[in-house]
Amino acid sequence: MQAIRSLFFKNWSSDVRLDGKTAIVTGGNAGIGKETVKDLASRGARVVLACRDMAKGEQAARDIMREVRGAKVVARLLDLADTKSICQFAENIYNTEKSLHFLINNAGVAFCPYSTTADGYETQFGVNHLGHFFLTYLLLDLLKHSAPSRVINLSSTAHNIGKIQFDDLNGENNYHPIKAYAQSKLANVLFTRELAKRTEALGVSTYSVDPGMVDTGITRHLMRPLVSFVKTFGFLIRTPAEGAYTTIYCVVTPEDQMHNGGYYSNCAAAQSSIAGQDDGTALKLWAASCHMLGIRWR
DSSP states (O other): OHHHHHHHSOOOOOOOOOTTOEEEEETTTSHHHHHHHHHHHHTTOEEEEEESOHHHHHHHHHHHHHHSTTOEEEEEEOOTTOHHHHHHHHHHHHHHOSOOOEEEEOOOOOSOOSOBOTTSOBHHIIIIIIIHHHHHHHHHHHHHHTOSEEEEEEOOGGGGGOOOOTTOTTOSSSOOHHHHHHHHHHHHHHHHHHHHHHHGGGTEEEEEEEOOSBOSGGGTTOOHHHHHHHHHTGGGOBOHHHHTHHHHHHHHSOGGGSOTTOEEETTEEEOOOSGGGOHHHHHHHHHHHHHHHTOOOO
16 A cells, blocks of 8 residues: 555655744644644744634644644634734734744635635635735735745645636635635635746745645535545545645745746646636736735735
């Protein structure tokens, strides 16, 4: 079984240190996010664990500080389904952090029944895309101040079946949980491409990441046939620690070995879907996102 897994999973490691660096990881209290926090902390970085449940966040921070000697980890409240919470989080960061070198937009929801955020956005599009879009917008000044810095957006192979429904971004007319998830993950890839163009001269690089099929709670809404598929091909399922590898790769790999705005999978540059390479759609999505959030981001 291990031999079969080795055909799909790249064996990658790095001893790069991050002493003196500061990172934010959204959804850092569990799954891939928690493993990402743990790895960054082990490299000497100060890590802000951003999550919507402070009890779970603080427990995760304690767990990591117990497991990683000398870990510098703090938990901060962030609900990506509420723009007021995002504003409060950003204000707190500016008040408590002198620098921000890595913003890792990791949190997400998947395949959930139709619902809306506090601001009325369809939940998957609202959390996975708009929430992180707005958070990045608010923290950009600190990222610029700390340059060279990086933004890493977690996408998914599901983006390959995604389509941006500009006439129904909120899924009010024709909602399907898998299509909505795929749309939000395609939005992550397109956001990455457009952000890279706008911030490269400012010293801020951006990458999108496919963590692979990972055993986390995000799949709890999967339909029964897909659950059966996952069980059948369980050898393809990554642990949360393995799922964090490509994120860490995009954090520590030297800039001259990376492609700004690129899509990464299995600790290497990869090719996104054709839709994910459409700069016209990326620009249109950028404008639509700014309009929905009521912001001007040139």
